[in-house]
Amino acid sequence: MLAVLLALGASLGWGTSDFLGGLKSRSLPLTSVLLISQTTALALLVALVAAKGTPLPELSSLGQAAMAGLAETAAVAALYRGLAVGRMGIVAPVAATAPVVPLVAGLVTGQVPAPLQFAGLALALVGLVITSKAPDDGGTSPRALPSILYGLLASLGFGTFFLAMHNASGEDVGWALLVARLTAVTAIATVIAAQRRRVTFTGADLPATAAIGVLIITADFLYATASNLGMASIAAVLGSLHTIVTIALARIVLKERLGRLQQFGIALSLVGVVAISTAT
Template identity: 65%
Template sequence: MLAIVLALGASLGWGVSDFLGGLKSRTLPVLTVLLISQSTALVLLTLIAATRAAAPPDAATLGHAAIAGLGELAGIAALYRGLAVGTMSIVAPVAATAPAVPLLIGLATGQIPGPLQLTGLALAMLGLAATSYRPGTSTGPTASTLPSILYGLLAAAGFGTFFHTMHHAGQGDVGWALLTARLTSVLALAAVIIITRHRVRVRATDLPQLAAIGALVIVADFLYTTASTLGLAGVAAVLASLHTIVTIALARIMLKERLRRAQQIGIAISLIGVLAISAG
């Protein structure tokens, strides 16, 4: 039960950070938003690591953490790019299949949930797809929709890789896992910015929200990593992926965006799935 609560807490943190990141990305370049927020997270994690004085885990564990950082960064980049050049109603539900990656890996390695949890997992993933669905659009792999599908699949692969590898990295030390993942992502971002010669410009008034995004990501990553080490990684990944619903709810409250009937049904299905997972 504690793992479920922590995973749901991760979904809340990621949902709020996604909402704030989406708002700032309307006025600032995505690379700038990512660099400032990720760098803030790295500074905070470094300070925490300095006070803990915990011994670093083995190289294999740190390697998993580094891959997790790259996976998360790739997932965010692909999702943002897909939403910018593709169709949101196609990109979002494809990206929402990310929990299938650790779930399928878990099933292949013998981590088999009970029948009720399997049903809950299926309902939660179905609800995520329905929440992101917008009627009146074609989802066939035509020339116009192919970029949306590809970017969605890349985002799902990136987030799914993070879910799976961070679970293994957290088996050593959660603090070192998060620090290594964040350091890797910031170094990768810096390399991209240098190669593309992107000029980072940000107003002082934007810094508090960008810093808050980084802090929320730290909290969410910590909650997810802990949850995945206490319970089944596939279950934790699906529950943490409910951050999509959090973002939609905030958009409805703060931006007055209206939910379509399909989204309302998707939220209800996801909540039923959460209850089924909890009961199992």
């Protein structure tokens, strides 16, 4: 049950950070949003690991952590860009298929959920995709193709992150998150330097953009802990409910319409969560 609660906490953190990231990417360059948020996260993690004084993990764990950092950065960049220039009702449901990656990997390695858990996973994932589909999105929009492509990139990136972070955090969660974030910041800074772009923001933008980084590492920590307490596939599906959080915030803050299909999807996902919790 603790693993379920931690994974749901991760979904809350990621969902809020996605909402803020999508908003800030409409007024600031994407590279600025990523660099400020990820650098904030890195600074906090350096302080955390230094305070704990945990020895450096095995090289294989560090490699998995670096992979997780690159994958998550690519996924967040694709998601934020997709939400800024594409259609949320297309980007979000495609990105919501990310848990398929660790789920398939778990099945291949023999981590088979119990029947009730498997049914709950299926309900939560299907409900997530349904919830993410906006009621007025048609496939003929000129923004449909880029929205699908950004959604696929986000899905692959998040799915790889789920799997790699689970593998990396077995020895120490703090070091896994630190190496992942260091890799992410290095990659972002390299892209900015190569493209000779300026990091532009105002003082008013800084608190909200830095808060994105705090939310991301908090959610990452909760997910990494949950995936090691329970099955990575279950933690990934529950963590991916962050899409529902993002949609709820859009409804509350931006007054975006929530259609009957989305309401049904949310209800279906919640039934899935109950099934998973009961079987855990």
